[in-house]
Amino acid sequence: MRRFLFLVFIILFSCNSKSEKNDYFKDISENDIKLFPPKPGDWLYSYREKGQTFEQFINSKHLVPTKENNIIYLQPIGKFNSLQVKQIELTREYLEIFFQLKTETLKDVSNDIIPKHARRIGPDQNEQFLAGFILDSVLKKEKPQKGIGLMALTEVDLYPKPEWSFVFGLASYRDRIAVSSIYRLHDERLQNKDFNLCLERLLKICSHEIGHMFGLHHCIDANCAMNGTNSLSETDEHTLRLCSNCQRKLNSGLKYDNVKRLKELEKYFKDNKLTSGFELMEKDLKNIQ
Structure with missing residues (x-):
């Protein structure tokens, strides 16, 4: 009899927990803001994506933290000024909250790690690093303890291939690695007056790319941190918030x-x-x- 009552309690508790979670996502869905029809130059104007339902997410292969792998790492590459160092630390703090996973910053790596064949002077006459080299020849070699995702941050501009002028970042979601540059997130030299704008852009880019690592596709339903973006102005139009559907996906895997x-x-x-x-x-x- 006691065993029967115990099993009934477990079943009821489980049902109540699921109900509370569903109520949470239903309640916050009232604050989802529907996307405007895309205009020329927008991501969804260029790429007609189908989106990802919650059921499609559940049935897909996606990354789930384990006791062996549950830490997100940031890898700074370059010589950062004091304001950039502060932004990297604030980004670490944010990602730890956003994903509810321990997030650590590794020791800075010198720009000297990038050889001549992976550098160029870009169309804007500034130095650029080949983003793919950083993924394949720097990050893939790193095996931080208990790492579940690794994102490099550079102060030098990036390019993905010769015919492209630049890229904000690049990722290999299969390998759980990504690189983003701070270079274009502020006007010329980062100053206190544009610190928060640059920080907000960095938070959006990093949470977006790491969100992909955890299996989230681009969101096409609401203004969301997982919206695709073609430009910095489009990034500024997007919110820091995950929509209710993307939050539900993330929570189903990370269990926070x-x-x-x-x-x-x-x-x-x-x-x-x-x-x-x-x-x-x-x-x-x-x-x-």
């Missing part, structure tokens, strides 16, 4: 406490004076209370 994550994001945005992010989290919190 939704409310804890939401409160921590709200505090992060408030502490760092990122007004738009703070207001979005505040709206979600109101909807679940």
Whole structure:
């Protein structure tokens, strides 16, 4: 009899937990903002993507943390000024909250690691590194302890192949590695006046690329951190927030406490004076209370 009652309790608890989670995603879905029809130059105007339903995500092969692999790593490459160093640390803090996984920054690597054949002077007369070289010849060799994802950050501009003028970043989701550049995220030299704009762009790019590592496709349903982007202006139009469907996907794999994550994001945005992010989290919190 006791065993029967115990099993009934487990079943009821499990059902209640699932119901609470579903209620959470339903409640915050009221704050999802539908995308405007794409205009020339936008990502969805150039690439007619089909999107990814929750069921498609569940039935796909996607990365799930284990006891052996559960840490996200950042690898700075280059000589960063004090403001850039601060941004990298704030990005680490953000990713740790965003994915609810421990996130660590590895020791800086010198630009000398990039050989001459993987460098060029680009169309804008600035030095650029070949993004694919960083993935294949730098990051693939690194095996950080308990690493589940590895993202390099450079202060030098990147290009993916000779015919392209530049790229914000590049990733190999199969290998769980990515590289992004801070170079184009601010005007000429990073200053205090554009610190928050640059930071917000960096947070969007890093969370987006690592989101892909965890199996999230581009979002085509709502304004979302997983929207594809063709330009910096389009990146600025997109939100820091994951839509309710993308949050549901991420949570199904990472198994974190939704409310804890939401409160921590709200505090992060408030502490760092990122007004738009703070207001979005505040709206979600109101909807679940």
